[in-house]
Amino acid sequence: MNKARAVDTPDIPEASPAPLPRLGEMGLANFAPYLMNRITGRYNASLREEMAALGLTTAKMRALATLSVIERPLIRELAVYAVVEQSTLSRALDGLGADGLIRREPDPDDSRATRVQLTEAGRMAFESLWPHMAHAHEDMFRGISEEERAAFVATLQKVLRNIRKHDI
Template identity: 45%
Template sequence: MLPTVESSSTIPSLGEIGLAHFVPYLLNRISACWNANMQETLKGLDMTTTKMRILAILSVMPGLTINELSVHAITEQSTMSRTLDALEEQNYIRRQARTDDMRVREIYITDEGRSLFARIWPPMYEIYSHLFEGVDETELRALIGTLHKILHNTRKQDL
């Protein structure tokens, strides 16, 4: 376990840890490479990585509200609203009032959105699988388990 400021009079400097061992730095580098590769793949489809994330999320979690979708897609609500407007204009999503509360709008992927995501998924999966070349199943499971623990530690709200 890492020493905390409260439990230790001296904490290591970033130089002592080193960027190669500083997990937030590594996660940001991986994320930036992922996004760059996805942007290249999405160019010809009039898609952005944000639009792709929304379609991906809605393909497995339909009926989210804008707030829920913003959290899952890691996108600010103002950006989410504009992106949803564009996706709705392209007929890839639809918004529907919740039956028990007409003020709440749920967001669903349309058949056209599913069809587009079905075209995006194979190259997306190829990029994903390339990330784990040389990583065996045990390492991958351990990584996923560790990332879930870290995500739990960062959560400010439960969904």
């Protein structure tokens, strides 16, 4: 009856905070975080086969991809860019190092810190992965105009700026 009352008699409508929309009203298909989770889920799944062939986990793959673009980052920076927990990344780097795909180097200026670098073998491993990533990317935007893509990416960048915790 509490419930019925709450629904039937909005006693203080003007004092109530912003009326929270309900998920059911807007629908899953209009909820951006849901859509992004679905999309990235499938994107990542589509790469899993190639990753498995190279003996890579998601964390290792992301580290490789990031290292192919960012030069000699600190491990903590790499963790942010690659969207991987630091402890997870630490172990991923162990594996990549054992396979000779990356190299850890002490930072010259801060002896707590470690920088990471792709080896030649690591670069080659990523090169063999990249076509599949590019292909999955192509698939995503099939039939979507260049303008729409650009606008979409621009919004993604704004959103990331809105919610990121680190300013990298």
